[in-house]
Amino acid sequence: MAVEALRLIRGGEEEGRKVLEEARAKITAIQADTDEEIKRLKEQAREDEKRLAAEIAARYTAAGKKEEDAILQAARAEVEKLKTATKSNLDRAVELILARLLGVR
Amino acid sequence: MGAHEMVDRIRAEAKEEGERILTEARVEAQERLAEVQRELNTQRKQFVEAEERKGAEEKDRIVRAARQQARRLKWAAEEELINTAFDNALDRLKTVKRSGFKGKSYADILAGLIKESAVSIAGGGGAGGAGAGAAMEVLLSEEDVKANYVDQPRLAKVAKELSAEAGVDGKLSLSNHRLKSAGGVLVRRTDGKIEVNNTFEQRMTRFSTSLREEIVKTLFAKTAS
Numbered sequence: 001m002a003v004e005a006l007r008l009i010r011g012g013e014e015e016g017r018k019v020l021e022e023a024r025a026k027i028t029a030i031q032a033d034t035d036e037e038i039k040r041l042k043e044q045a046r047e048d049e050k051r052l053a054a055e056i057a058a059r060y061t062a063a064g065k066k067e068e069d070a071i072l073q074a075a076r077a078e079v080e081k082l083k084t085a086t087k088s089n090l091d092r093a094v095e096l097i098l099a100r101l102l103g104v105r
Numbered sequence: 106m107g108a109h110e111m112v113d114r115i116r117a118e119a120k121e122e123g124e125r126i127l128t129e130a131r132v133e134a135q136e137r138l139a140e141v142q143r144e145l146n147t148q149r150k151q152f153v154e155a156e157e158r159k160g161a162e163e164k165d166r167i168v169r170a171a172r173q174q175a176r177r178l179k180w181a182a183e184e185e186l187i188n189t190a191f192d193n194a195l196d197r198l199k200t201v202k203r204s205g206f207k208g209k210s211y212a213d214i215l216a217g218l219i220k221e222s223a224v225s226i227a228g229g230g231g232a233g234g235a236g237a238g239a240a241m242e243v244l245l246s247e248e249d250v251k252a253n254y255v256d257q258p259r260l261a262k263v264a265k266e267l268s269a270e271a272g273v274d275g276k277l278s279l280s281n282h283r284l285k286s287a288g289g290v291l292v293r294r295t296d297g298k299i300e301v302n303n304t305f306e307q308r309m310t311r312f313s314t315s316l317r318e319e320i321v322k323t324l325f326a327k328t329a330s
Contacts, residue, residue: 005108012112016119023123027130034134038141045145052149053156060160064167071168075175079182086186086324090193093323097194100312100319101289101305102214103221104207 183325190320191309198288198305202252212254215290216263219243219255219277220270222292222301223263227273239299242280244291246304250283255290 099105106114202211209217223241245255260277267273277292284291286304293300309316 005111008108008112009115012115015112016115019116019119019123020126023127026127030127030130030134034137037138041138041141041145045149048149049152052153056153056156056160057163060157060164061167064164067164067168068171071171071175072178075178078175079178082179082182082325083186089324089326090186090190093187093190093320094193094197096319096323097190097316098197098201098206100316101194101198101308102201102206102209103217103303103308104209104214 183321186324187317187320190324195287195305202249202254202288211288212259215245215249215255215288216259216266218290218303219260219263219292220267222290222303223267223273223275223277224271225301226292226294226299227271227275240276240278240295241292242278242295244280244282244284244293246286246288247283249288250279255279 201214205211206214226239226241243255243260249255257279260279264275264277267275267277278295284304286306289304289306289308291300291302291304
């Protein structure tokens with residue numbers, strides 16, 4: 001009777017150990033999955049950073065180029081305006097140079 | 106407590122313990138993931154801020170370079186216009202030799218330059234100057250000599266005028282040497298100690314800085330920005 005009881009208890013203890021071993025195995029798997037997920041998240045973050053860096057750089061470069069075009073276009077227009085406007089002053093400037101060159105007041 | 110009951114209890118306790126440590130592991134995993142996610146979010150935010158700063162700096166650099174290029178474009182255009190004025194003036198010299206300038210003949214203009222040179226040689230102070238009373242010779246270009254703009258009688262007249270107007274006494278003679286010049290004169294003491302170069306090329310060089318300022322004012326009078 002006592003032997004049977006001990007056998008039953010040992011069997012129970014063995015089952016309990018198995019239950020705990022299974023739980024620990026699941027925990028190990030959970031930890032491995034978590035590590036894997038963290039690795040994936042970090043890798044994805046690195047990829048996101050590369051993409052974001054390219055997007056941000058492209059956005060600012062495009063904005064800079066747009067402003068550059070506007071500045072240069074305005075400058076070219078100003079140059080043309082300057083050339084047109086100075087045409088009427090050119091003769092006076094030539095007279096000025098000649099007066100100084102020839103010593104004629 | 107019977108053996109069966111003990112076994113049930115052992116099983117229940119093992120199951121309970123298993124579930125407890127599993128739940129704990131799941132919670133811990135969630136916390137780790139949440140922590141990593143928080144770190145990554147912070148890192149991403151900082152990264153984006155840094156990249157935005159870099160981007161803004163790059164944009165500023167592009168804009169600064171464009172403004173600089175715009176200034177260069179305007180400067181180059183102004184230079185071109187100034188040079189056009191100088192080139193036109195040099196081209197006009199041929200006309201000046203034929204038709205004069207502001208009512209003065211080219212011969213009168215040369216006479217004026219000779220006087221200016223002689224006064225300089227005389228030290229600008231007339232009779233008391235370093236070159237006062239000295240004999241001076243006048244050098245002209247081959248072209249101007251051939252055209253006979255200045256001859257000896259003319260030089261004698263200039264010398265008289267110099268004496269009367271500026272108190273500079275001295276004899277002026279036409280040199281046999283010729284200038285390689287577009288026009289103007291070079292006057293020097295016959296002893297070679299002092300000379301004043303009033304060729305157009307030299308005058309252009311001498312006056313270029315102050316002349317440029319005046320030309321800029323004249324050319325861009327209404328358009329200066």
